[in-house]
Structure formats: structure tokens, C-alpha cells
Amino acid sequence: xxxxxxxxxxxxxxxxxxxxxxxxxxxxxxxxxxxxxxxxxxxxxxxxxxxxxxxxxxxxxxxxxxxxxxxxxxxxxxxxxxxxxxxxxxxxxxxxxxxxxxxxxxxxxxxxxxxxxxxxxxxxxxxxxxxxxxxxxxxxxxxxxxxxxxxxxxxxxxxxxxxxxxxxxxxxxxxxxxxxxxxxxxxxxxxxxxxxxxxxxxxxxxxxxxxxxxxxxxxxxxxxxxxxxxxxxxxxxxxxxxxxxxxxxxxxxxxxxxxxxxxxxxxxxxxxxxxxxxxxxxxxxxxxxxxxxxxxxxxxxxxxxxxxxxxxxxxxxxxxxxxxxxxxxxxxxxxxxxxxxxxxxxxxxxxxxxxxxxxxxxxxxxxxxxxxxxxxxxxxxxxxxxxxxxxxxxxxxxxxxxxxxxxxxxxxxxxxxxxxxxxxxxxxxxxxxxxxxxxxxxxxx
Amino acid sequence: xxxxxxxxxxxxxxxxxxxxxxxxxxxxxxxxxxxxxxxxxxxxxxxxxxxxxxxxxxxxxxxxxxxxxxxxxxxxxxxxxxxxxxxxxxxxxxxxxxxxxxxxxxxxxxxxxxxxxxxxxxxxxxxxxxxxxxxxxxxxxxxxxxxxxxxxxxxxxxxxxxxxxxxxxxxxxxxxxxxxxxxxxxxxxxxxxxxxxxxxxxxxxxxxxxxxxxxxxxxxxxxxxxxxxxxxxxxxxxxxxxxxxxxxxxxxxxxxxxxxxxxxxxxxxxxxxxxxxxxxxxxxxxxxxxxxxxxxxxxxxxxxxxxxxxxxxxx
Numbered sequence: 001x002x003x004x005x006x007x008x009x010x011x012x013x014x015x016x017x018x019x020x021x022x023x024x025x026x027x028x029x030x031x032x033x034x035x036x037x038x039x040x041x042x043x044x045x046x047x048x049x050x051x052x053x054x055x056x057x058x059x060x061x062x063x064x065x066x067x068x069x070x071x072x073x074x075x076x077x078x079x080x081x082x083x084x085x086x087x088x089x090x091x092x093x094x095x096x097x098x099x100x101x102x103x104x105x106x107x108x109x110x111x112x113x114x115x116x117x118x119x120x121x122x123x124x125x126x127x128x129x130x131x132x133x134x135x136x137x138x139x140x141x142x143x144x145x146x147x148x149x150x151x152x153x154x155x156x157x158x159x160x161x162x163x164x165x166x167x168x169x170x171x172x173x174x175x176x177x178x179x180x181x182x183x184x185x186x187x188x189x190x191x192x193x194x195x196x197x198x199x200x201x202x203x204x205x206x207x208x209x210x211x212x213x214x215x216x217x218x219x220x221x222x223x224x225x226x227x228x229x230x231x232x233x234x235x236x237x238x239x240x241x242x243x244x245x246x247x248x249x250x251x252x253x254x255x256x257x258x259x260x261x262x263x264x265x266x267x268x269x270x271x272x273x274x275x276x277x278x279x280x281x282x283x284x285x286x287x288x289x290x291x292x293x294x295x296x297x298x299x300x301x302x303x304x305x306x307x308x309x310x311x312x313x314x315x316x317x318x319x320x321x322x323x324x325x326x327x328x329x330x331x332x333x334x335x336x337x338x339x340x341x342x343x344x345x346x347x348x349x350x351x352x353x354x355x356x357x358x359x360x361x362x363x364x365x366x367x368x369x370x371x372x373x374x375x376x377x378x379x380x381x382x383x384x385x386x387x388x389x390x391x392x393x394x395x396x397x398x399x400x401x402x403x404x405x406x407x408x409x410x411x412x413x414x415x416x417x418x419x420x421x422x423x424x425x426x427x428x429x430x431x432x433x434x435x436x437x438x439x440x441x442x443x444x445x
Numbered sequence: 446x447x448x449x450x451x452x453x454x455x456x457x458x459x460x461x462x463x464x465x466x467x468x469x470x471x472x473x474x475x476x477x478x479x480x481x482x483x484x485x486x487x488x489x490x491x492x493x494x495x496x497x498x499x500x501x502x503x504x505x506x507x508x509x510x511x512x513x514x515x516x517x518x519x520x521x522x523x524x525x526x527x528x529x530x531x532x533x534x535x536x537x538x539x540x541x542x543x544x545x546x547x548x549x550x551x552x553x554x555x556x557x558x559x560x561x562x563x564x565x566x567x568x569x570x571x572x573x574x575x576x577x578x579x580x581x582x583x584x585x586x587x588x589x590x591x592x593x594x595x596x597x598x599x600x601x602x603x604x605x606x607x608x609x610x611x612x613x614x615x616x617x618x619x620x621x622x623x624x625x626x627x628x629x630x631x632x633x634x635x636x637x638x639x640x641x642x643x644x645x646x647x648x649x650x651x652x653x654x655x656x657x658x659x660x661x662x663x664x665x666x667x668x669x670x671x672x673x674x675x676x677x678x679x680x681x682x683x684x685x686x687x688x689x690x691x692x693x694x695x696x697x698x699x700x701x702x703x704x705x706x707x708x709x710x711x712x713x714x715x716x717x718x719x720x721x722x723x724x725x726x727x728x729x730x731x732x733x734x735x736x737x738x739x740x741x742x743x744x745x746x747x748x749x750x751x752x753x754x755x756x757x758x759x760x
Contacts, residue, residue, distance in 0.1 A: 099723050106509040127510045219597075226703060278617035279595025279602075280588065286598065410724035414704040421707055425617050428708075 048342035051081040054349060057104075058115040059097040059332075060088045063303060067365045074361050075352050082345045087111070093227070094119040094330070099410060112340035113349060115174065118330040119405040121163040122248075125170045126407075130335040132168035136347050147354035150373045155331060158402050162248075163333060171333025172350045175362075175369030177298035178327040178396030179234045181221070182305060182387065183315045187293040191215035196317050198392060202238075202264060205320035209273040212293050219286075221294045223265050224277035225421035228413055229328050229403055230296055232420050234319045235261040237326030237401050243416050243441070244404040251441035253419060254434040257323065262423040262430045264322075269424050277425065284308055299393050300368040302386060316389030318396065329400035332369065370394045408444045415440045496739075502732035509728050520733035530734065532709045533717035534741075536623060537692055540713065543627045544691035545684055551631070552638030552683065556646050557672075559639075572643070576636035583633070583696035590629045591616070591701050616702050619710040626697055626711055633697075634690070638683050645679025646672070674758040681757045685749055692742055695719065714738050 060068050065088035072086050091097035094117035101114065116124055124130065137144045148156065155173060163171050188195045191212040196204065209220035224231050228243070236242055241257035244250065252258065268274045275281070275292075284304035286292040295301055296319070305314055319327055334353060336346040352358055359371045360381040370393055371377050377394040406412055419437025422428040428436070503520050507513035524530055555575060562568040578586065593601040594615045605612045615625040649672060657667045673680075695715040698705060704720065705712025718738065722731030 099726075102509055102726065103723055129510070275595075275597035276614060277596075278614045279597065279599050280591035281595050281598040291598075408725060411720070414720075414724070417704065418706055418708065421617060425614070425707075427617070427619060 048344045050344035050348055052342050052345055053083045053085060054113060054342060054345050055111045056084060056086045056113040056115075056349075057101060057111045058086065058088055059091055059094065059117070061090045063366075064088070064368060065090070067362070067367055070365050071358065071362045071367075074358070075349060079348060079352070082348060084349065096410075098123070110339070111337055112342055112346045113334060113336055115332050115334050116171065117332050118158075118162065118403050119409045121159075121171060121333055122165065122405060123407045123409070125163060125335070126165040129338060130170040131338045131340070131343060132170060133172065133336070133347075133350075134169050137169060140347075140351060143351055144354060147373065150375050152372070152374060152397050154397055154400070155372060158329075158331075159333065162402055162405065171335050172354065173372040174332045174334055174353060175299075175367065175371055176329055176331035176397065177300060177369050178329050178393055178400050179230055179296060179298055179319055180316050180327070180389070180393050180396060181319055182287075182295040182297060182301055183317060184287055184290065184293050184310070185313050185315060187212060187216055187218050187290050190290070191218075191293075195315055198389065199318050199325060200320045202320050202322040206264075206268070206273075209268065209293075210271075213273055216290065216293075218291050218293050219272075219274050220268070221274055221292065221296055222277075222283055223269055223274040223424060225417040225424070228416050228420075229330060230298075232416060233328035233401075233403060234296065234326070235265055237328060238319055238321035238323065239264075240323035240326075242401065242404060243412070244406065244445075248404050248406045249445060251438045251445060253416065253441060254431065254438040259431050259434055260322075262420060262434060266424045266426065266430060270426070277421070299370050302390075303366060303368065305387065306366075306385065311385060311387050314387035316387050316392055318392055325399045327396045327400045328403045329397060330403045331372070370397075406445055411444050412441050415444065499732040499735050502729050503736055505729040507728045508726040510726065513729070516729070520730045521737075523730065524733050524737065529709060529712065529717060530714075533705070533712045533714045536705075536710065536712055537694070537714040539623065540627060540630075540694055541688050541691035543624075544630055544694075545687045547627070547631050548635055548638040548687045549680060549684055551635050552642045553676075553680070555635070555639045556642035557668075559643060560646050572640070575639050578633050579636040581633070584700060586629065586633045587697040587700035590632075594625070617707050619708045622702050622707055622710045626694075626701065629697055629701070630691070630694065638687060641679060641683050642676070645676045648679075649675040677757045678759060681749075681753045685746060688745065688749070689742065692738075692745075 056072075058068060068088060069086065072084050076082070076084055089097055089100050091100055097117070098120035101120075105111075137148075151173060155176065159169070159171060159173060160167070163169075183195055185195060188208075191208075192215060193208050193211050196208075200208075205220070212218050212220055222231075233243070236258055239257045239261045241252065241255050241261055243253045243258075245252055265274075269276065283292060283295060285308075287295050288308045288310055295305075305311055318325055334350050336343055336350070340346055354373075356373065356376060359373045359376040360379065363371050363376060363379075363381040364384075371382060374394075376382060378391070382394070383390055404412075415437045418440075419433045422433035422437075423430040427433070502513075504515060504517055505513040506516050506519075559568055559571050559575075562571065593599050594612070596602055596612070596614045602612055613621045615621050653671050653675065654667055657671050662670065693715055694713050698711050698713055698716055699719075702711040705716050714734070715738075718731050718734045721727045721734060
């Protein structure tokens, strides 16, 4: 089973170092690197004349790169005056992608455009690496207004709150993902259990899990740690809990609601209603074989379901809830580097991404996220050749919570994984495990 | 009979080097530079240069994105109080010592066994089989074992349960995670130690065994008094490179127990360095960790060389 979120799926001074004394004397080559990509002051590039070469960095595994490349080729065919050099990074998740990009930029790699996920938007925009887009958006309002009218107000609010340190706009949203459940109809039927309509409670989920186990021997779903977006946050958000507060400044991982969520999952593990965490298996294959009754995921799960020809045997429902519906949401945003010497061409590309044509084309090619354009997310381009209930992945944005993404995202995630794993496996008492993780997270924050 | 050597011959012989034309000496120097140059350049760029940069960086706070800030020895003082650093150091020493012991003993015994095989075909087959895992990439090996030991769907788990053994949850139980990694590392790399040992074993002169037999030495005495002393330089070499290699363990841990879990039970020093440098973006602190690791490895290796004087039998 894919363990990354989509966008997505499978989940940057110069003169500075001259002042750094010994480092400069040692010839630290990163100085030039940082200058190249321009953080802070003095890194401004040029607008350019809207033609020429563009270097673009984005995240994607081999399959995703193929899909993205067809999108870029489509742009290229309509804009022959611009040469787009796309550099896909096959990172396993957005945190790793962010780390890889930061290291590459420190190493001297230059780029004009980058796709950044929620997890890296606040950190990277706060470093002064990106060009504010507000003037360009206003200048070309005839083209951009129609786009923003079609973007969820929730998402626009989150972009302002979490994607900008100063109120400026740095990212053009591309797509998003929420978490839902893909149910295997055959397993439910074999167990004599009725498939929920759209929503179900934790209690109903547990009862169904017990029946399925008893009647078919199948596991209801998977549990574990290592991928908070799909494995931990859905349980927290459907119980009114989170790892951090809304400002991402205070750890809340040991709240009573979080402890209750961890205890619920721990019981699933102890009662063998889910496979024991800790190893590796192909979740999609087990789903096809009927050993797993469901897959937890977003749009990024669909390629596996299509590959296994399970579209018709699958129904998508919301993640089971206890305190109320909830799901994490993460989105990717396209930004222009401040040091880019071809900003007009870069802006042309971003404007093209905003169009219905580009959005539909990407969805049709197998894009692994929900298009931010609501008209496209509700269209056949997105819903065709997808299981019943696919629209729930898009409408989840109405009750979703942005994936907590503080500056020390990777390390905070590591603590979250550590605490959750210790809790659900019984290596430590649940409260003790989450409190220890919470304390470590707060230190990092 | 005395041989009279003409004075001019001696003189010519002694004066020959001194009388070489300066141009020839220049050519020799140039040849030396040409031959050594590429290696020296690579050494300067990729080893010595980064080493000095690391020393410099350890005095700064730098997130690789913004301006570095000079903080003197603050990174080192922070390191001294960092419990995760000590956990990583302890795990790494445990891993390296266990790895060295298991590799040396098994590599030696396997070499003895294979050396006794009379059939060339059998010998070739066993040698290839034992060395084969070593040529597989760490990523593939780590994933392979993660699948095999999956607690629910793993093939290894299935067969262990079939014979009545209830295996632990290898990679999520803090008691078992490090031993599991040690075992997987052993499976992957023991073939290399075996090949070194076999090569060393085949250099022991047969006449020493014959002499020992004539003196009435049994198999155990021949092993203890002939084989091991004669192989001690090989064993010493294997112990040094095994220890250094084990001290750098990273790949399997990153794949099997990401971030050194559970509960830091598999956190190695190189993984900790990676976390600080490329996840926390504390390049200065990571450099301080790297320098401390360098000093520790240098001390351990020096100790190994010092202690080797007491047991390595140099011919």
C-alpha cells in the first residue's frame, strides 16, 4: 500500500558566508549555492521577457513523474516559447522532499518554480525564498479571478494562515488530499455486513470489524505509525484531538481525546482486528485478496485500486468518527523563486496551471490529488473510472483540518510516530507514551 | 682469490645517481605528481576539505537556508548534555561489537568448513552462496527481511508458527529490534568476512600442519597453535574493517526501523548525525557530532592496533 500522500502521492544568503570568517576561508561552496537560489535580501532575480528556459522542482515517484510529465508536455505544446525542465524528486513523503530540496539548494541547484506541500510552505516562505505573487495576481485578474472563485474558501484561508509569514501570497494551490476509506464490497458481503452509506461511528466500525474477522478472517484495515497523515491524524481529528494546536505552536498530543483515540486503535491491535504493525506487506494486494476489508487513503490510493481492477468492487466512505467527522488535509502549492531570472515565464506557467483545461487534463491523466478547482473536482474528469463515493475525498475539505506543519516538521513527526507506536503496541502505557512524545514535541517547537 | 675492482667502476657506480641530468629528475618528479595528483585532488576535495569545513561548521549555528551564526563551542556543550547522542553511541557500540564478534567467529568457522570440502564443485557452490547476499544492495536486503518477518503476513513468521514458535514483533519491540538488525546485517555481510578468512586460511603453510601432526598435535591443538596464530594478521584486518563498517551502519535502520525506533533502540550515531543535519537542519550541530564520531573511531582503531601487538603473529 502506498504510504505517502498525494499531490502529491506516492508522499533553500550568499554574502553571508563571506562574513562567516573561517568558513569562507575554507571555501564553503554552499555560499554560492544559497546566493543562487536567493534567500533573504539581494537574491532578487529578473522578470525576463516571458520566454526561455524554466527549471521546475516537484515531488513524484516514477508513475507520478510520468503523469506530471504529460501535464508539462501539454503546457509545452501550447507555449513553445518556453522550455520547461522538470526535475521530479522521488521522495517518499513531503518531509523528505522538503529536506532533499533544502539540501540541493544549499548545494547550489537553481530553480525557477517549485511545488511545495503544506508541510514545507510556512518554513520555506518564511526564509524569503519566494516571490510574492499578489501584484501578478491583481495584474492578470481577468485570468486569475475565475480560478480563485473556484477554490474553496477554506483552502484560501489556510493558504493565508499557514503559507505566508507576512500576509503576501506565495503559492498557487494545485491540488489537495484528504483521508477516506476504500471499502472492499466483496469482504463486506461475504461477512453479511451492510456497507455504511457515507458516515459511520467508531463503535459501528468496531462492530463491523469484529463481524468481518469472525466471518471471513479478514482484517478491517491497517494500523501503525510512520505516516501520520494516513495512520494517526485521522483517528485524532475524528475525536476532536490533534498533535498541535491551530497555531502549530503548542503540542496537544496527550489530550484526553488523543489518548482515547490511541486506546481505541490499541484495542484493535490487541484484538487482532488489524494486522500487527511492524513489518511490511503489500496492502493493495491483501485488499484484492480479501485479507483486508478496507484501505485508508486519499486520491493517491486510486492508482492501486485501478491497477488491481478493483474500482467496481470498491466503495469510498468517510473515515469513521467518534466526536464528529474529521480528516487531515494537505495541499501542494506552486511558488516562484525570488532569484528566478525568468519570473514572467514562470508566472505564465502558474497561470496555465490555474486553467480548467490544465486541471482537467491532469485529473484525466491520473493525477493523485483532488483538483483545487471545485468545478473540476465535481466533473467527470475527476469522477470517471473511480469508485462510488469518490466525491467524498473532495468534499472532505469542508470538515478537514490542515496537517500540522511546524518548522521542525520532520522531527515533530518522528516524535509523533514514536509516541503513537509505543502506545498502540503496548510498549508503554498510552498516557505515558503520548505525554513523553508531547514533551519532546514541545521542546522542538 | 681477490678480485680487483677498477676504481673507475666503483666511482661510476657511486656517482651515477648524482650525475643524472636535472632534466631526468624533473621528469621523475613530474611523473610522480601526475600519478599522485588525481588521488590527492580527490582526497583534498572529498576528504580533507570537508573535514576542515566540518571543524569550521561545528562552531556555527546554520540551518542551510539562512546566514550562519558563530556560536563558538556551544554545539559541543549541547552535545555533552544530549541523551539521544549517548543512546546512539551506546547502540552503535553494541551493534559494532556484536557485528564484529559474530562476523569473525562465523566467518572463521565457515572458512574452516569450506576449506575442508574435497569437491571443487561443492566448494565453489558454497563459496558463491555465502558471498551472494553481500552483492545485494542494502535497500533490497532490508525490504526483503521486513517482508519476511512481517508479524502478520511474513513468510518467516508463518513457518516459525508452523513449528510452534511464536516469534516476537521483531521491529517494534525495543528488546528485539537491535538484535534483529544485527542478525540481518550478519546475513548480508558475513560472506565478505568469510572470503577474507578463507584467503587467509589458504596461506597457512601445509608443512606446519604436518610438523604438528608428527609432534602428536590433535585437531584442536593444530587449530589453536597453528591455524589461529598464522591467521592472526587476517583476523586483525577483518576485525578492524568490520568494526569501522559496523560503526557506520545507517541504511538498514533507515529502512527497517525509520528514525532509529522503537524508542531509539536502533538509533545509530550516523542516523543521529543525519537527523540533525538533514531533518533538523542543524548543520553545525551535525558537524560537531561528526567530529566526535571521528575522534571516537580514531581512538578505537588506535586501540585495536595497540592491542594487536599482543596477539597478532606477524611472520
